[in-house]
Amino acid sequence: MFFAKSHLDLHNIRGSVERTVKLSDNIVGVGPVGIGLDGILAWFGGAGSLYSLGAGGVLLFDGVRARAAPMVLIQMTAVLLIDALLPLGPPGLGAVADTLFTGQKWAGGMLIKHMDDTIYFEGSRKDAQGTAEYRDLLERIRSGKEKRRVVFLG
Incomplete structure (x- = not known):
């Protein structure tokens, strides 16, 4: 690995x-x-x-x-x-x-x-897209409240 x-x-x-x-x-x-x-x-x-x-x-x-x-x-x-x-x-x-x-x-x-400064999600982007956590993060990024990098570990 x-x-x-x-x-x-x-x-x-x-x-x-x-x-x-x-x-x-x-x-x-x-x-x-x-x-x-x-x-x-x-x-x-x-x-x-x-x-x-x-x-x-x-x-x-x-x-x-x-x-x-x-x-x-x-x-x-x-x-x-x-x-x-x-x-x-x-x-x-x-x-x-x-x-x-x-x-x-x-x-x-x-x-x-x-x-x-990086937000790591276990699994793939596809796995994370259905979660409330990911949707909330995207909303914070779009509104400018969050400027972190997102990485998917899958």
Whole structure:
């Protein structure tokens, strides 16, 4: 099963994103400031970039599974590429920049916010069309009270 088919799948995807972000950018934290594997490995040659690419790949994979909009995936990719390339800068300076730039945290936050702004219906559009919940949602969208994205998981 590649794409999320249920709210349980979406819950698991969200958990995966949160774990990846915590491991990457906040293993050790004091208040809002933290450091994770991404920042630590940036001090060891190409290890930081390899880790950043792997963690970024996990976040993008989760975004595709959650059926994120293409523009969100493109924005996440841009942030994650910058994060992966920072450690390749001048020795020392690249590592400091990567330690301070929390790309996985930023990209993961984008995905979670996008998921929160999306209304997911289990089943197909045809299944949902007959429900009162769907009709109410359409009315709110048409009246301008609701501007959320609707995704069918079937």
